Amino acid sequence: MENKKIFLIFGNPVSHSKSPLMHNYFFKKENINACYGRYLLTNGNEIISKFKELKINGANVTVPHKEWAYKEADEVRGIAKKIGAVNTLVNENGKIIGYNTDAEGFLEVIKEFNYKKVLIIGAGGTAKALSFVLPKANILNRSEERLKDFQEKVTFTWNNINNFDYDLIINTTSAGLNDDNLPAPAIILEKLFKKARYAVDVIYGKETPFLKLAKKYNLITKSGIDMLVYQGVMAMEYFLGKKLNRKKVAEIYFEILKG
Ligand SMILES: NC(=O)c1ccc[n+]([C@@H]2O[C@H](COP(=O)([O-])OP(=O)(O)OC[C@H]3O[C@@H](n4cnc5c(N)ncnc54)[C@H](OP(=O)(O)O)[C@@H]3O)[C@@H](O)[C@H]2O)c1
Structure with missing residues (x-):
């Protein structure tokens, strides 16, 4: 044997x-x-x-x-x-x-989605990994500091976002993990969800406020699991x-x- x-x-x-x-x-x-x-x-x-x-x-x-x-x-x-x-x-x-199978695994998750325009929320380690396999994605982050790591990308903070036209919205922040926070103000997410088709959260173990809101807008969702x-x-x-x-x-x- x-x-x-x-x-x-x-x-x-x-x-x-x-x-x-x-x-x-x-x-x-x-x-x-x-x-x-x-x-x-x-x-x-x-x-x-x-x-x-x-x-x-x-x-x-x-x-x-x-x-x-x-x-x-x-x-x-x-x-x-x-x-x-x-x-x-x-x-x-x-x-x-x-x-690294985190990023490759993520691509497998969204393989059957029909998307062109992607918005990644968050600018930490997970966002960085995903941005290599989704090179055209735009990035939205709460604060300015970490956006410096995304020089070649179109980036926004909550204060200056002016494009709400995406097919796929991905939450890579830890908002909602140990609290009931949304990863961006509801007014921004609602504008995004009105146009989007898909929402994916990388958090697992619970249904996050982000995914709950996406479901209200009838988006197709996947969780971190x-x-x-x-x-x-x-x-x-x-x-x-x-x-x-x-x-x-x-x-x-x-x-x-x-x-
Ligand atoms: N499913 C999986 O297999 C998998 C794999 C990897 C990671 N994850 C999950 O991914 C999440 C992020 O991990 P990470 O290592 O990328 O974290 P990280 O490097 O610490 O980055 C955290 C990001 O979240 C943002 N953020 C934190 N709290 C926020 C809030 N209340 N509102 C809005 N934005 C907030 C931060 O914004 P600022 O720059 O403004 O601080 C930053 O952009 C964790 O929940 C982790 O468990 C899941």
């Missing part, structure tokens, strides 16, 4: 992560001889030495270590090179390769070194997360 493969997630904190639940359920369902754990890592600069010391086959990386994983990986491939952050590490014959699932499906493709039937694997992940 083949040796058991070991995977884990590095983060700080890491106890809240749904990745072990998702991936272990998949291994069990598919009869794959592997297991997936979590590792509380304090010093991000030790991520690759820990990976090698633990002799694991692959890992995911969550807050706040994604930039460290990018810096320390033996090689970085794909969109992760542009984003500057790695959320998936794979052991390829002793060489630790870094990928979809992004979580698809970043996991794509990470699994890297872990197993093969293409998967993404829709089918996603259904397995949804099954355990919703249950």
Whole structure:
């Protein structure tokens, strides 16, 4: 029998992560001889030495270590090179390769949407990652400071937004995560939702005020659970070194997360 493969997630904190639940359920369902754990890592600069010391086959990386994983990986491939952050590490014959499946997973979520004009709300790490896979998107942020990171983009703050014509509105802020805030004033969102067809939130675990409002305007919506699932499906493709039937694997992940 083949040796058991070991995977884990590095983060700080890491106890809240749904990745072990998702991936272990998949291994069990598919009869794959592997297991997936979590590792509380304090010093991000030790991520690759820990990976090698633990002799694991692959890992995911969550807050706040994604930039460290990018810096320390033996090689970085794909969109992760542009984003500057790695959320998936794979052991390829002793060489630790870094990928970013957050942004790729997001594209998979909106694959069936028919959109041209996109507005990203927020200007933090998630907005940055998504802006690489949605290069024509405009950005709306509460304050000016972080918009400096989006020099080549059309950007607005709440005070100067003058374009409300978008098909797809994405909330990447943490507004609504631990409170009932909207990511922008209702008057702005209502003008946007009147014209838009789709609204996606990256927050998961609850229906946010942003998505509740979008539903009032009959928009087609997706929550952060979809992004979580698809970043996991794509990470699994890297872990197993093969293409998967993404829709089918996603259904397995949804099954355990919703249950
Ligand atoms: N579903 C998934 O798989 C997934 C993956 C990654 C992240 N996420 C979620 O994405 C969210 C953002 O993470 P991040 O790492 O990108 O955060 P971040 O880098 O800290 O950026 C936070 C952004 O949110 C804005 N913001 C915060 N509170 C706000 C409020 N009350 N009203 C309006 N804007 C507000 C900030 O605006 P200012 O610049 O004005 O401060 C900033 O643009 C988190 O909720 C995280 O859980 C989900």
